[in-house]
Amino acid sequence: xxxxxxxxxxxxxxxxxxxxxxxxxxxxxxxxxxxxxxxxxxxxxxxxxxxxxxxxxxxxxxxxxxxxxxxxxxxxxxxxxxxxxxxxx
Amino acid sequence: xxxxxxxxxxxxxxxxxxxxxxxxxxxxxxxxxxxxxxxxxxxxxxxxxxxxxxxxxxxxxxxxxxxxxxxxxxxxxxxxxxxxxxxxxxxxxxxxxxxxxxxxxxxxxxxxxxxxxxxxxxxxxxxxxxxxxxxxxxxxxxxxxxxxxxxxxxxxxxxxxxxxxxxxxxxxxxxxxxxxxxxxxxxxxxxxxxxxxxxxxxxxxxxxxxxxxxxxxxxxxxxxxxxxxxxxxxxxxxxxxxxxxxxxxxxxxxxxxxxxxxxxxxxxxxxxxxxxxxxxxxxxxxxxxxxxxxxxxxxxxxxxxxxxxxxxxxxxxxxxxxxxxxxxxxxxxxxxxxxxxxxxxxxxxxxxxxxxxxxxxxxxxxxxxxxxxxx
Numbered sequence: 001x002x003x004x005x006x007x008x009x010x011x012x013x014x015x016x017x018x019x020x021x022x023x024x025x026x027x028x029x030x031x032x033x034x035x036x037x038x039x040x041x042x043x044x045x046x047x048x049x050x051x052x053x054x055x056x057x058x059x060x061x062x063x064x065x066x067x068x069x070x071x072x073x074x075x076x077x078x079x080x081x082x083x084x085x086x087x088x089x
Numbered sequence: 090x091x092x093x094x095x096x097x098x099x100x101x102x103x104x105x106x107x108x109x110x111x112x113x114x115x116x117x118x119x120x121x122x123x124x125x126x127x128x129x130x131x132x133x134x135x136x137x138x139x140x141x142x143x144x145x146x147x148x149x150x151x152x153x154x155x156x157x158x159x160x161x162x163x164x165x166x167x168x169x170x171x172x173x174x175x176x177x178x179x180x181x182x183x184x185x186x187x188x189x190x191x192x193x194x195x196x197x198x199x200x201x202x203x204x205x206x207x208x209x210x211x212x213x214x215x216x217x218x219x220x221x222x223x224x225x226x227x228x229x230x231x232x233x234x235x236x237x238x239x240x241x242x243x244x245x246x247x248x249x250x251x252x253x254x255x256x257x258x259x260x261x262x263x264x265x266x267x268x269x270x271x272x273x274x275x276x277x278x279x280x281x282x283x284x285x286x287x288x289x290x291x292x293x294x295x296x297x298x299x300x301x302x303x304x305x306x307x308x309x310x311x312x313x314x315x316x317x318x319x320x321x322x323x324x325x326x327x328x329x330x331x332x333x334x335x336x337x338x339x340x341x342x343x344x345x346x347x348x349x350x351x352x353x354x355x356x357x358x359x360x361x362x363x364x365x366x367x368x369x370x371x372x373x374x375x376x377x378x379x380x381x382x383x384x385x386x387x388x389x390x391x392x393x394x395x396x397x398x399x400x401x402x403x404x405x406x407x408x409x410x411x412x413x414x415x416x417x418x419x420x421x422x423x424x425x426x427x428x429x430x431x432x433x434x435x436x437x438x439x440x441x442x443x444x445x446x447x448x449x450x451x452x453x454x455x456x457x458x459x460x461x462x463x464x
Contacts, residue, residue, distance in 0.1 A: 013147060013150075014163075042168075046148070046189070046192075047168050047191040047192055048169070048171070048172060048189065048190055048191050050189075052146065052147070054146040055146060055147075084146040
């Protein structure tokens with residue numbers, strides 16, 4: 001299963017441990033993660049499900065292309081990094 | 090025994106609770122150090138405190154304290170409804186339509202009436218009004234206002250999106266609520282939010298083309314303040330002047346001839362005297378700093394016929410403090426006032442504004458000043 005890691009900066013607001021969760025797209029992977037951590041969803045996604053403006057996601061080191069519907073493919077052994085942009089500080 | 094007078098100062102880098110002890114006002118507690126606290130609400134019915142935080146990267150959150158600010162717990166955040174798939178935004182008068190149905194900023198928090206414990210109103214950018222009926226555990230957007238075709242014509246004033254910054258709950262009837270919108274005028278419901286009407290007749294928007302200057306839905310009231318003992322009297326610091334209503338917002342009159350300026354953001358009205366109100370003026374909208382580098386407070390005590398410009402205790406040379414709309418407040422006796430600035434100054438007056446004393450010149454930028462008030 002893909003593994004999801006979160007920026008250290010988010011941890012002081014809401015605990016987000018690294019977890020392996022199922023899913024073949026970024027949207028599916030994040031939904032699976034947030035199903036067990038509902039509070040974290042609002043820290044990463046806008047109300048309408050888009051990635052927050054000043055957040056960034058990498059799949060195996062490659063920045064995602066679809067920030068709106070999170071359709072980027074995620075392979076079975078991928079590592080997903082959810083980090084904050086340097087913008088927006 | 091009287092409760093300790095207390096005032097909450099929300100800043101870019103934390104929340105500071107000031108208390109009045111025998112020696113004067115001093116910081117008794119600091120919370121959320123390093124975080125952007127944009128607003129605090131004290132609920133006189135329950136004693137609850139609710140703080141709005143804007144984490145930038147991580148969005149806006151609400152935290153509640155039920156022990157006077159000793160401990161805080163994150164509570165639900167207002168969430169915008171899902172946008173219909175076939176939604177086509179209409180272009181407002183200027184600026185961009187609200188295409189993102191997503192919370193941008195929590196800009197107003199107000200307890201409901203004494204008759205409805207647990208009710209809290211919340212104004213936001215991009216123009217959604219939310220209501221909680223359980224002390225902030227859950228929120229629902231007011232669909233009646235959100236679905237009003239006129240709401241789609243609201244536009245940002247300063248910010249990129251329109252927002253609700255003022256909420257006035259009539260102490261005589263909690264169903265009677267008024268909101269201030271930048272930019273969208275003043276709106277009124279008399280049935281608890283089931284129906285709304287724009288009530289900005291008489292306001293003038295100098296920033297609009299001549300034939301649109303008196304349109305009610307384009308007005309930019311920066312702040313709306315309602316007199317507690319005479320709720321039909323409302324004062325507005327507007328983008329281009331000071332306006333007053335004595336008939337519950339049915340009509341508004343512009344007050345003119347005010348020096349050094351009628352521009353500003355903040356207004357406070359005496360809770361027991363509708364003729365007394367305070368303003369912190371600045372040089373007009375294109376500069377937004379004190380006129381001639383002098384921080385002053387303008388006060389009227391005759392309903393706006395005359396204004397006096399108070400300088401005692403305030404810096405009169407090279408001071409460039411801007412006072413945001415929520416950063417001036419008066420206590421429930423109408424005697425103690427406090428205001429804070431973008432450059433981290435905080436002043437208090439304990440004589441109705443006659444004289445002022447600096448409590449700090451080193452705070453982070455001040456967004457809101459909120460006295461603890463009785464029910």
